[in-house]
Amino acid sequence: MNKTWNNAAWLLVVPVFLLVAFSAIIPLMTVVNYAFLDIFGPGETYWVGTDWFRQVLASDDFQGALVRQLIFSGMVLLIEIPLGITVALAMPAKGWTASLALVLMALPLLIPWNVVGTIWQIYGRGDIGLMGWFVTRVLGLDYNYTADPLAAWITVLVMDVWHWTPLVVLLCYAGLRAIPDAFYQAAAIDGASKWKVFRYIQLPKLRGVLLIAVLLRFMDSFMIYTEPFVVTGGGPGNATTFLSQQLVKQALGQFDLGPAAAYSLVYFLIILLFSFVFYTAMSRIGQAE
Amino acid sequence: MRKRSLGLILYFVFLLLPIYWLLVMSLKTNQEILGPITFWPENLTFQNYFTIFNDPSWYTGYINSFIYVVMNTAISLTVALPAAYAFSRYRFVGDKHMFFWLLTNRMAPPAVFVLPFFQLYQTFGLFDTHVAVALAHCLFNVPLAVWILEGFMSGVPREIDETAYLDGMGFPRFFFTVFMPLIKAGIGVTAFFCFMFSWVELLMARTLTSVNAKPIAATMTRTVSAAGMDWGLLAAAGVLTIIPGAIVIYFVRNYMAKGFALGRV
Numbered sequence: 001m002n003k004t005w006n007n008a009a010w011l012l013v014v015p016v017f018l019l020v021a022f023s024a025i026i027p028l029m030t031v032v033n034y035a036f037l038d039i040f041g042p043g044e045t046y047w048v049g050t051d052w053f054r055q056v057l058a059s060d061d062f063q064g065a066l067v068r069q070l071i072f073s074g075m076v077l078l079i080e081i082p083l084g085i086t087v088a089l090a091m092p093a094k095g096w097t098a099s100l101a102l103v104l105m106a107l108p109l110l111i112p113w114n115v116v117g118t119i120w121q122i123y124g125r126g127d128i129g130l131m132g133w134f135v136t137r138v139l140g141l142d143y144n145y146t147a148d149p150l151a152a153w154i155t156v157l158v159m160d161v162w163h164w165t166p167l168v169v170l171l172c173y174a175g176l177r178a179i180p181d182a183f184y185q186a187a188a189i190d191g192a193s194k195w196k197v198f199r200y201i202q203l204p205k206l207r208g209v210l211l212i213a214v215l216l217r218f219m220d221s222f223m224i225y226t227e228p229f230v231v232t233g234g235g236p237g238n239a240t241t242f243l244s245q246q247l248v249k250q251a252l253g254q255f256d257l258g259p260a261a262a263y264s265l266v267y268f269l270i271i272l273l274f275s276f277v278f279y280t281a282m283s284r285i286g287q288a289e
Numbered sequence: 290m291r292k293r294s295l296g297l298i299l300y301f302v303f304l305l306l307p308i309y310w311l312l313v314m315s316l317k318t319n320q321e322i323l324g325p326i327t328f329w330p331e332n333l334t335f336q337n338y339f340t341i342f343n344d345p346s347w348y349t350g351y352i353n354s355f356i357y358v359v360m361n362t363a364i365s366l367t368v369a370l371p372a373a374y375a376f377s378r379y380r381f382v383g384d385k386h387m388f389f390w391l392l393t394n395r396m397a398p399p400a401v402f403v404l405p406f407f408q409l410y411q412t413f414g415l416f417d418t419h420v421a422v423a424l425a426h427c428l429f430n431v432p433l434a435v436w437i438l439e440g441f442m443s444g445v446p447r448e449i450d451e452t453a454y455l456d457g458m459g460f461p462r463f464f465f466t467v468f469m470p471l472i473k474a475g476i477g478v479t480a481f482f483c484f485m486f487s488w489v490e491l492l493m494a495r496t497l498t499s500v501n502a503k504p505i506a507a508t509m510t511r512t513v514s515a516a517g518m519d520w521g522l523l524a525a526a527g528v529l530t531i532i533p534g535a536i537v538i539y540f541v542r543n544y545m546a547k548g549f550a551l552g553r554v
Contacts, residue, residue: 009379012371013387016431019368023428024394027405090297102542103535104301107308110534112489114506115527122314123307128520130310133326162307170545223398226491244400244492251404252496264401275396279389 034261052262062263064238065246069222072157072242076221077214079161084168084213085206089198091173102173105166117230120159124231145232149239152232156240159227164220168213175209176202215278222271243267308531315525322520337525350508351529353419354488357502360423362483365430366476373438374464378450391432399492402428407496421497422504426487433486434479441475474544481541488534505530 035053038046056062091105092098108116124145126132135143142148145155179202187197225244228234234241234249241249247267251260314322315337316330341347375381376388406425407416415421449471453463469476494504509526538545 003378003380005381006379007381009375009381009384012375013381015368016372016391016435017387019364019424019427020391020394020431023406023424024397024402027402027409030405030408031401087297087300090293090300099542101297101301102545103538104304106538106542106545107531107535108304110485110489110531110538111527112491112506112530114491114509115530118509118523118527119307119311122520122524123310128314128322128326130306130326130328137326162304166304219396223400225398225400244398247398247400248403248492251400252407257404260404264404267398268401271396271398272393275393276389278396279392 031261031264034257035265038258048258052258053266056259056262056266059259061238061246061250062266065241065243068239068241069243072224073218073221075157076160076164077217079157080165080168080217081210081214083161084165085172085210087165087169088172088176089202091169093177102170105169108163108166111163113226114230116159116163117227120155120162120227121231124155147236149236152236152240155231156228159231160221160224163227164217168217171209171213172206175206179205211281215274215281219271219274219278222274311524311527315521315528317521319519319521334521337521338529340522341525341529347508347526350503350505353498353502354494354504354506355533357419357422357426357494357504358484358487360419361426361430361487362480364423364427365434365483366480369431369434369438369479370469370476371464373435373442374468376435377439377442378447388435391435395429395432395436397428399429399490403492403496406493410497416497417499417501419502422494422502423487425493425497426490430483430486434483437479437482438472438475441472441478445471478541478544481537481545484537485534488530 036047036049038048038051091101111119123129124132124143126136126144132143132145135141143151145151183201183205184197187201192200223244224242225248228240228242229245232240234245238246247260247263250256250263313328313330316333316335317327318332318334318336321327321331376384402425410416410421410425415424445468449467450463453467458467491504491506495507498504498507505526509523
């Protein structure tokens with residue numbers, strides 16, 4: 001669709017600009033300010049240049065959290081995307097079962113994130129939780145997410161799969177419904193196998209929604225805070241401390257303004273890099289269609 | 290086909306069991322919860338719900354959450370509608386940069402903004418008010434609203450605009466009487482998403498409030514007391530946070546997926 005040039009359209013964008021600028025630019029300037037200064041009190045500020053950045057980048061806390069974060073986000077994508085596609089393919093296409101399936105599917109997405117944490121905190125406990133009880137008593141496995149790092153990881157990961165796979169399912173489901181029947185009829189005439197239908201019709205048509213799903217999942221898992229905070233508190237040790245939690249600990253817990261601000265900027269730049277790739281890919285797809 | 294539906298049923302069991310467990314737990318007494326495991330409450334009790342509905346320090350949490358969520362949805366939609374129209378219909382200086390900048394705010398980790406927000410809102414005297422949380426949530430909801438609405442608006446043929454302008458209709462009249470009814474579904478879905486993301490967010494809501502505007506999510510941490518966790522009460526509070534969402538989903542179920550795809554399916 002070719003749009004017309006009209007600079008007066010800016011007037012329509014001004015309210016959004018002002019509102020978001022108030023919430024985004026002023027705080028961001030504060031962060032930038034802190035990142036380069038050492039503040040002892042009012043009027044006692046010293047320019048420290050890139051010291052804070054070097055300190056943050058070299059710290060074990062940051063590096064550890066970053067590595068854990070990358071592994072976590074990678075695993076989230078590896079599990080949720082294939083699972084989401086599979087479930088979406090199996091979802092009923094019409095009738096009351098389709099409506100019911102959609103409503104149930106969306107349920108986890110609307111639960112406040114701390115309640116998601118609470119649900120799994122309870123669910124995974126050996127004494128009062130159904131899953132914890134099943135794993136420890138019925139299967140007889142040694143499972144305790146508050147003491148064992150591996151169990152904590154599995155719990156947080158399963159929780160994220162439970163929480164966010166429905167998003168992938170809903171996206172793929174919408175993508176699948178948008179494929180015209182004629183495509184399937186043509187495939188039936190050619191005698192194409194189920195796998196070929198998936199590989200050459202459904203998968204290419206899902207490309208757009210899958211891209212959105214991958215990037216939304218990547219970015220949201222990259223900012224995960226509340227759920228592991230409630231379930232494991234980042235522990236045991238710091239086995240499930242991801243970037244956001246490390247940052248909040250530093251900023252509000254210890255009130256280390258300088259390092260926390262430098263940390264924020266590094267964190268934000270990583271995300272910004274990914275959003276740029278995302279945006280470019282999105283607009284390419286938009287042009288191709 | 291049979292194998293496929295069996296797999297789907299298994300997935301739904303995985304999906305619903307944790308919620309079932311929360312619900313069952315909210316209907317049990319604490320003795321029963323801490324005792325040997327039972328799959329169904331033996332002494333069915335609604336005591337946990339009575340406690341919440343009768344204790345102001347509990348139910349004001351829900352009221353506070355509702356106030357800022359509704360405020361946020363209203364603000365987000367009001368500013369996003371005209372902006373989304375501009376992005377979907379016109380090219381103007383810096384439009385692409387502006388759009389990208391908006392998106393970066395949706396992608397900014399809230400943790401980055403927690404500290405400066407805390408100070409900013411204290412400077413403006415907004416700390417511990419509903420407006421503070423509503424404004425803070427605009428940071429990610431306004432870009433999202435612009436994004437989704439733009440997707441829906443791009444699906445409306447431009448000929449409709451041109452015909453209306455040729456007929457001598459002014460922009461405000463065209464926008465409210467012709468255009469908005471055409472994207473009703475999009476507006477509904479966008480409202481749903483603003484509601485949802487504001488409702489589920491905790492980090493900012495908790496940081497920017499202390500007493501007067503404390504959200505339910507923060508109130509829930511109260512169940513840890515000297516006597517140990519009050520699990521039944523915690524579960525009941527959790528169940529009550531799920532209900533508003535469950536009601537709203539029903540109304541938008543057919544458009545929901547399109548919204549998640551940012552109006553681009």
